Amino acid sequence: xxxxxxxxxxxxxxxxxxxxxxxxxxxxxxxxxxxxxxxxxxxxxxxxxxxxxxxxxxxxxxxxxxxxxxxxxxxxxxxxxxxxxxxxxxxxxxxxxxxxxxxxxxxxxxxxxxxxxxxxxxxxxxxxxxxxxxxxxxxxxxxxxxxxxxxxxxxxxxxxxxxxxxxxxxxxxxxxxxxxxxxxxxxxxxxxxxxxxxxxxxxxxxxxxxxxxxxxxxxxxxxxxxxxxxxxxxxxxxxxxxxxxxxxxxxxxxxxxxxxxxxxxxxxxxxxxxxxxxxxxxxxxxxxxxxxxxxxxxxxxxxxxxxxxxxxxxxxxxxxxxxxxxxxxxxxxxxxxxxxxxxxxxxxxxxxxxxxxxxxxxxxxxxxxxxxxxxxxxxxxxxxxxxxxxxxxxxxxxxxxxxxxxxxxxxxxxxxxxxxxxxxxxxxxxxxxxxxxxxxxxxxxxxxxxxxxxxxxxxxxxxxxxxxxxxxxxxxxxxxxxxxxxxxxxxxxxxxxxxxxxxxxxxxxxxxxxxxxxxxxxxxxxxxxxxxxxxxxxxxxxxxxxxxxxxxxxx
Amino acid sequence: xxxxxxxxxxxxxxxxxxxxxxxxxxxxxxxxxxxxxxxxxxxxxxxxxxxxxxxxxxxxxxxxxxxxxxxxxxxxxxxxxxxxxxxxxxxxxxxxxxxxxxxxxxxxxxxxxxxxxxxxxxxxxxxxxxxxxxxxxxxxxxxxxxxxxxxxxxxxxxxxxxxxxxxxxxxxxxxxxxxxxxxxxxxxxxxxxxxxxxxxxxxxxxxxxxxxxxxxxxxxxxxxxxxxxxxxxxxxxxxxxxxxxxxxxxxxxxxxxxxxxxxxxxxxxxxxxxxxxxxxxxxxxxxxxxxxxxxxxxxxxxxxxxxxxxxxxxxxxxxxxxxxxxxxxxxxxxxxxxxxxxxxxxxxxxxxxxxxxxxxxx
Numbered sequence: 001x002x003x004x005x006x007x008x009x010x011x012x013x014x015x016x017x018x019x020x021x022x023x024x025x026x027x028x029x030x031x032x033x034x035x036x037x038x039x040x041x042x043x044x045x046x047x048x049x050x051x052x053x054x055x056x057x058x059x060x061x062x063x064x065x066x067x068x069x070x071x072x073x074x075x076x077x078x079x080x081x082x083x084x085x086x087x088x089x090x091x092x093x094x095x096x097x098x099x100x101x102x103x104x105x106x107x108x109x110x111x112x113x114x115x116x117x118x119x120x121x122x123x124x125x126x127x128x129x130x131x132x133x134x135x136x137x138x139x140x141x142x143x144x145x146x147x148x149x150x151x152x153x154x155x156x157x158x159x160x161x162x163x164x165x166x167x168x169x170x171x172x173x174x175x176x177x178x179x180x181x182x183x184x185x186x187x188x189x190x191x192x193x194x195x196x197x198x199x200x201x202x203x204x205x206x207x208x209x210x211x212x213x214x215x216x217x218x219x220x221x222x223x224x225x226x227x228x229x230x231x232x233x234x235x236x237x238x239x240x241x242x243x244x245x246x247x248x249x250x251x252x253x254x255x256x257x258x259x260x261x262x263x264x265x266x267x268x269x270x271x272x273x274x275x276x277x278x279x280x281x282x283x284x285x286x287x288x289x290x291x292x293x294x295x296x297x298x299x300x301x302x303x304x305x306x307x308x309x310x311x312x313x314x315x316x317x318x319x320x321x322x323x324x325x326x327x328x329x330x331x332x333x334x335x336x337x338x339x340x341x342x343x344x345x346x347x348x349x350x351x352x353x354x355x356x357x358x359x360x361x362x363x364x365x366x367x368x369x370x371x372x373x374x375x376x377x378x379x380x381x382x383x384x385x386x387x388x389x390x391x392x393x394x395x396x397x398x399x400x401x402x403x404x405x406x407x408x409x410x411x412x413x414x415x416x417x418x419x420x421x422x423x424x425x426x427x428x429x430x431x432x433x434x435x436x437x438x439x440x441x442x443x444x445x446x447x448x449x450x451x452x453x454x455x456x457x458x459x460x461x462x463x464x465x466x467x468x469x470x471x472x473x474x475x476x477x478x479x480x481x482x483x484x485x486x487x488x489x490x491x492x493x494x495x496x497x498x499x500x501x502x503x504x505x506x507x508x509x510x511x512x513x514x515x516x517x518x519x520x521x522x523x524x525x526x527x528x529x530x531x532x533x534x535x536x537x538x539x540x541x542x543x544x545x546x547x548x549x550x551x552x553x554x555x
Numbered sequence: 556x557x558x559x560x561x562x563x564x565x566x567x568x569x570x571x572x573x574x575x576x577x578x579x580x581x582x583x584x585x586x587x588x589x590x591x592x593x594x595x596x597x598x599x600x601x602x603x604x605x606x607x608x609x610x611x612x613x614x615x616x617x618x619x620x621x622x623x624x625x626x627x628x629x630x631x632x633x634x635x636x637x638x639x640x641x642x643x644x645x646x647x648x649x650x651x652x653x654x655x656x657x658x659x660x661x662x663x664x665x666x667x668x669x670x671x672x673x674x675x676x677x678x679x680x681x682x683x684x685x686x687x688x689x690x691x692x693x694x695x696x697x698x699x700x701x702x703x704x705x706x707x708x709x710x711x712x713x714x715x716x717x718x719x720x721x722x723x724x725x726x727x728x729x730x731x732x733x734x735x736x737x738x739x740x741x742x743x744x745x746x747x748x749x750x751x752x753x754x755x756x757x758x759x760x761x762x763x764x765x766x767x768x769x770x771x772x773x774x775x776x777x778x779x780x781x782x783x784x785x786x787x788x789x790x791x792x793x794x795x796x797x798x799x800x801x802x803x804x805x806x807x808x809x810x811x812x813x814x815x816x817x818x819x820x821x822x823x824x825x826x827x828x829x830x831x832x833x834x835x836x837x838x839x840x841x842x843x844x845x846x847x848x849x850x851x852x853x854x855x856x857x858x859x860x861x862x863x864x865x866x867x868x869x870x871x872x873x874x875x876x877x878x879x880x881x882x883x884x885x886x887x888x889x890x891x892x893x894x895x896x897x898x899x900x901x902x903x904x905x906x907x908x909x910x911x912x913x914x915x916x917x
Binding site for chain 2: 336340344371374
């Protein structure tokens with residue numbers, strides 16, 4: 001019998017494993033992408049052969065690759081590679097100037113896609129004057145610009161023509177085609193569902209090729225790898241995203257585990273097949289590392305726009321009056337039907353619930369489904385589990401539901417300021433009861449919701465969960481509900497093993513254990529020995545995915 | 556809108572070779588069936604020749620007892636609406652009953668769903684009942700090998716065991732027990748050469764608000780018996796959580812049946828909500844559901860609820876209770892839905908008290 005040696009051995013490290021049985025180790029050996037030994041020098045010595053690569057960690061800390069439980073994997077890379085970037089602080093004339101430069105350089109007839117403008121500019125853009133400015137700047141190119149909510153668009157007249165939008169085109173359901181108040185002419189502003197008219201024309205134009213989609217996803221994943229992320233759930237997987245992931249996987253170029261959550265209905269910001277039609281295609285996108293095993297349900301909107309569903313009313317305003325609570329997009333019976341259908345298909349559901357009433361409704365529906373269907377291995381998610389009625393906190397554990405903690409805003413941010421304006425300071429502050437969820441035994445998982453937050457840096461989230469203060473230095477001296485702070489070990493679980501469990505991959509990733517995927521990251525500091533307010537400064541030195549180095553920090 | 560009497564529809568199902576056509580041949584000769592439209596598979600199988608008085612077109616035949624035979628069954632909705640239109644126009648004689656024969660391999664459920672839900676039909680027609688023929692010689696084997704056969708038994712209101720003259724007595728006893736296990740509330744009759752009295756076939760299903768109280772009483776008794784079957788294995792020690800679970804299990808594809816008696820009025824809305832949930836989540840496994848329910852809001856007029864998989868017939872209010880016993884009876888023929896799930900969810904979502912659910916006689 002020939003000895004089998006490890007492909008790679010990590011030595012001389014302070015390896016935090018996220019495995020309760022053996023939390024710390026000095027060495028780990030990898031064979032065929034899996035850990036085959038974890039322990040001390042003596043445990044790996046016999047596995048080192050001539051062809052074994054050894055990585056001397058030099059006493060540095062290592063830990064399991066991080067799991068991002070919620071992001072939108074196509075968008076970041078697409079924006080980086082193919083889109084005209086401007087700041088959401090830019091004025092309309094400034095945007096026109098940037099666009100003019102791009103249009104001058106663009107190939108004849110080519111689409112120009114850009115973003116994200118501040119949604120506070122929508123009214124100013126929705127005029128014949130601004131429209132003229134846009135059309136002059138774009139030099140006849142079809143142009144579509146997205147706002148910073150991803151819900152609305154500003155399109156040039158050429159783009160509207162390609163989309164078949166005319167002065168007499170009726171507004172779509174749940175959308176509005178912008179028209180100048182005085183002249184009634186089209187302004188190019190497309191609100192909510194109207195965005196789909198232009199986005200579909202863009203998609204139909206072949207502007208984004210499959211190759212470009214793959215490159216965009218690859219770019220996004222390489223960004224994740226720099227932060228130590230080696231697994232994620234794409235939280236709204238449409239066909240092009242899954243095709244890109246599968247395409248990369250087939251080429252051996254996917255450097256993270258990709259779990260896909262397929263929308264049950266077309267989301268407001270992405271367009272194409274959804275629900276049963278999309279589920280039916282799921283097996284064609286499954287790959288070694290691509291797992292189309294989740295469905296995505298949008299139950300409400302966001303608190304800042306007063307579109308999230310709450311038990312108590314928002315502050316009164318002239319438009320909505322005194323008693324507006326927001327509403328959910330599905331009834332309980334509809335949600336039950338979807339969940340029942342998902343369970344039949346072996347899909348877990350990630351349910352977007354930004355307001356506490358949406359959380360209650362989702363838990364109620366899951367309660368019904370559990371009562372009739374009995375136990376399941378599927379772990380449904382309440383996404384953005386942040387405003388939660390006190391009585392609902394314990395139900396997460398009771399019903400086996402995971403709390404998807406995303407986006408990274410569990411400390412004072414501009415989001416919180418918008419929530420204060422919408423519902424008053426006291427209520428707005430009861431945001432992210434992480435400690436209560438933990439105490440009640442909930443399975444919790446950290447996520448970024450990138451690009452809702454501009455960079456998918458989990459270390460900001462990790463620091464913020466420990467300090468409840470803004471790690472960037474914004475809002476100095478302010479905390480958000482400091483009693484809900486968690487200890488670092490718990491937070492690391494939330495970003496590793498617990499997130500892996502929530503992603504349905506708890507048996508294969510999320511901790512450094514024999515048999516699991518060799519997803520390991522090396523850090524520039526020993527995070528358990530530093531003041532909590534330095535956690536966000538942590539830099540990942542190296543990222544290994546299945547034992548293969550996929551990121552090395554440059555000196 | 557003018558209220559029109561709904562025309563009862565009897566669905567005749569049964570496996571290939573189970574004697575369904577023989578039964579049909581016999582029935583069509585009975586004068587009680589005058590004024591019946593029979594929607595059949597093929598003319599060729601039914602020996603009509605000597606009965607024919609008129610064949611106005613290929614797909615329609617008028618028999619001398621006034622029965623109309625019609626072989627168009629690709630689209631039941633189209634056929635039934637067309638027949639109603641012809642009847643109204645006077646181009647065919649008036650008829651007061653429809654008999655639909657399903658093909659042997661057919662799952663009768665789609666036919667029932669059509670009759671229960673098609674908007675073109677629900678006002679004009681009502682399901683009278685489902686009659687299934689079972690071959691005494693080959694029936695047991697067919698049940699083991701064909702899922703459709705189990706579904707046919709599960710949805711039946713009346714079971715006709717055919718070819719009993721060819722079957723051994725002990726085999727017949729076993730088959731009867733098997734049928735009772737799959738569907739404890741269907742009546743069973745043994746027939747030879749298809750000779751069955753029309754009364755044993757018609758008016759079977761409790762879908763009629765004016766159901767004869769004798770039928771309701773009979774059904775009540777069967778349902779109660781199903782809730783409290785006698786112990787056959789008295790020497791068998793009863794242990795574990797399912798001890799009190801006197802459901803009838805069969806070895807046929809996990810099909811079992813059980814019934815519950817609920818000794819308290821049930822809130823209408825809560826019950827409707829529970830029905831919605833069970834239909835949405837376990838409809839596929841709910842082969843047949845039948846209940847007489849004491850509704851809190853309407854204590855003097857029980858409602859009858861029929862469900863076939865995920866489709867529920869709108870509740871039918873009976874004129875009154877057939878006896879002094881006003882307890883609700885719920886009968887389930889299911890595939891793999893444990894009884895405790897039904898009980899727990901009734902308590903949780905239909906506002907039923909656990910103490911009101913009776914599993915065995917006090």
